[in-house]
Amino acid sequence: MDVLSDLLHRARARNALVRKLVQRPPWSLGFADAPALTVVATLGGQASVRLDEDGASVQLAAGDIALISATTGYTIADSPSTPPQVVIQGQKKYVVGGEEVATAANRSLAPRTYGDGLPGATVMIRGAYELRGDVGDRLLDMLPPLAVVPAGPRTRAALDLLAIEVARDEPGQDAILDRLLDLVLVLALRAWCARPDPARPAWHRALADPAIGDVLRLLHEDPAHRWTVAELAAKVGMSRAAFAARFTGLVGEPPLTYLTGWRMALAADLLRDTEATVATVARQVGYEDAFAFSVAFKRARALSPSAWRRQAR
Known part of the structure; x- marks a missing residue:
């Protein structure tokens, strides 16, 4: 998708x-x-x-x-x-x-x-x-x-x-x-x-780019995979440095920063909308260690997963 x-x-x-x-x-x-x-x-x-x-x-x-x-x-x-x-x-x-x-x-x-x-x-x-x-x-x-x-x-x-x-x-x-x-x-x-405007939104330029669009699709299809920049670059036949620079230039942030933001968005919605434990949510968004997930989530949302769930509800 x-x-x-x-x-x-x-x-x-x-x-x-x-x-x-x-x-x-x-x-x-x-x-x-x-x-x-x-x-x-x-x-x-x-x-x-x-x-x-x-x-x-x-x-x-x-x-x-x-x-x-x-x-x-x-x-x-x-x-x-x-x-x-x-x-x-x-x-x-x-x-x-x-x-x-x-x-x-x-x-x-x-x-x-x-x-x-x-x-x-x-x-x-x-x-x-x-x-x-x-x-x-x-x-x-x-x-x-x-x-x-x-x-x-x-x-x-x-x-x-x-x-x-x-x-x-x-x-x-x-x-x-x-x-x-x-x-x-x-x-x-x-x-x-598609309008003839040089100021097209960055997200559309990124999705329209064959290589970066494919990588974004991969990140969305399988956010739990332990992606590395090298692996993503290899998927689209680019060198690691060239891929990282191109992704950052089009998307506005590095590949793994984008991936972390996407994982945290998915995790926030899972915490709000399901009864899954924090450990289960962590695994669903790519963290085998619930503690590492909690640290990343608190860094992104300024609340622990449990505190965020209570507040969101």
Whole structure:
């Protein structure tokens, strides 16, 4: 499994929330309790996305996708100048724009579909991800607070299919929506990274490099293996020095430092989510000696594994 797929698989909570909005301007929705990662796409019309933290905003045309990893809140509207009408907090809607706005925002047009549905309406899809633990944090670290992916034929085809399925209510619907939202997310990430921009994110440059991408896949597939720099270099047919320099230059840290960070992220989630003993967790992430694992974990998290487990729970 490649690194991005591995991170999504380990970090993803199931049952992603997907909703469709069909609303005539002016309209504005604020999300005070933003999820870890949100996918917002404009199917028809145009929209604005504004972050609460720094006021940064972007305009979305039909087919554009915004990836939002800022968790301090954001607003989706037909225009940056439209004042807030509805604020969603704690899975509840608070209307600040009058009874007419409340009626339009809550009118159900189909399963998971809300708005007035009249001619001239903006059509939006919003998918919210809940991510788990330290692996989820590593995935979020790969993304900016707000990224926009322009419309393209591959993303548009996936969005159209998602838009059709979100309004259905048939057996297996949640599973279909989960997988379609994953498809839209991965296609959007690919398109965002492939844009003609010299400042591509370091993680994408690393994954796209044949040698370093292969090594990252090996580290993720078998983090418990007692990897050495020499062995990793041999796996991709490079000298030890050349490999170490190339890995550090692309990833931003040496190979074994990356491996230790990945092991500690896996260990933190195992301690939080399972009843496995510290010794068992140590072996699962590549430490035969529980004491050596505890020392490494405390160095990374400033708490012993047992203390961290108590605090995390």
